[in-house]
Amino acid sequence: xxxxxxxxxxxxxxxxxxxxxxxxxxxxxxxxxxxxxxxxxxxxxxxxxxxxxxxxxxxxxxxxxxxxxxxxxxxxxxxxxxxxxxxx
Numbered sequence: 001x002x003x004x005x006x007x008x009x010x011x012x013x014x015x016x017x018x019x020x021x022x023x024x025x026x027x028x029x030x031x032x033x034x035x036x037x038x039x040x041x042x043x044x045x046x047x048x049x050x051x052x053x054x055x056x057x058x059x060x061x062x063x064x065x066x067x068x069x070x071x072x073x074x075x076x077x078x079x080x081x082x083x084x085x086x087x088x
Contacts (some may be wrong), residue, residue: 001031001045001047002047003043003044003045004043004044004046004056004069005041006056006057006067006068006069007040007041007067007068007069008035008060008066008067009065009066009067009068010066011037011040011065016037016065017035019063020035020063020065021035023059023060023062024042024060027046027051027055028051029046029049029051030044030046030056031045032045033045
């Protein structure tokens with residue numbers, strides 16, 4: 001299981017959180033999604049053998065949103081995903 005933190009651009013209101021959540025949850029391999037409108041941030045847990053960040057960005061783009069990945073340093077140095085890649 002992998003955890004990704006994404007900055008989502010284009011969210012203009014709290015109503016956007018539900019649209020973003022539904023879009024990400026529609027992707028095979030996604031197991032958990034948390035959306036924060038105030039932070040324009042999405043935390044996604046997914047099976048890296050079934051999907052990738054690029055697919056998430058494409059799905060969100062089709063829904064009218066932009067995406068940029070958040071560096072682990074910006075998120076406190078640990079993604080919380082326990083994959084061992086971040087050292088956290």
